[in-house]
Amino acid sequence: EVQLVESGGGLVQPGRSLKLSCAASGFTFSNYYMAWVRQAPTKGLEWVASITNSGGSTYYRDSVKGRFTISRDNAKSTLYLQMDSLRSEDTATYYCTRVPRRERVFDYWGQGVMVTVSS
C-alpha cells in the first residue's frame, strides 16, 4: 500500500524558515518523480514544486522560486521541502504527492501538513 506521511508543519513568523518532510513507503521511491501541492484555507489547489526521480532536476512555481527548495533522499525514501523567507501567503496545507513520470499526474497524496505563517 502506497503511503505518504508529511511532517514538520507548524506556526512560524514571517521571514523565518521551516522544513517539511514526507516519508514514503509501499513503492520503490527512487522510481518516481515527486511533488508538493498546497491548499490555502478554504481555497483551491496550487502546485508548488516537483523533483525528478534522481533529484537531478527541480521545478518551482514563480512565487516560491528562490525561497523554497525541494529535495529528496532516495536511501531514506524521503522527500523534503525547505521553505525560507516565509510569507503570510504561504499559509496552507502542504501535500506530498507521487508522480509517475509517464503519466505526469499526482496519483497518490499524503494527508497533508499545515503551515501557518503569522506574527
Added chain:
Amino acid sequence: DVLMTQTPVSLPVSLGGQVSISCRSSQSLVHSDGNTYLHWYLQKPGQSPQLLIYRVSNRFSGVPDRFSGSGSGTDFTLKISRVEPEDLGVYYCLQSTHFPLTFGSGTKLEIK
C-alpha cells in the same frame, strides 16, 4: 500560465442522477510528445484530493465506471452517472502539459 476555467462552480444533483463538469484551458493541452495531460480529482470534505481520471479518459485504479472523462485540445468534460452520496465534494481539473502546472478552481457537487 495556463488558465483552467471550470464550470459550474456549484452543481446540485439528485442521488442517482447524472452530471457533467466542464474544464476549459486557455491554450492547447497537447504536449509535444502527443499526449494530453489533463486529469480530474475529487476532494471529499476533510480529506486529501484523490485521483479519478488521468490523461483525459483513463480511470485510476479502483475508480468506478460511473466516472468518465472526455475531450481534447482545450475543452474537457467529466461525467458522473448514477451519483452516490460518496461522490459529493469538490472536483478539480489539473493540466500538467505546461509549467507551471495549474488546477481549475473547483466544482462543488452537492445534494439538491
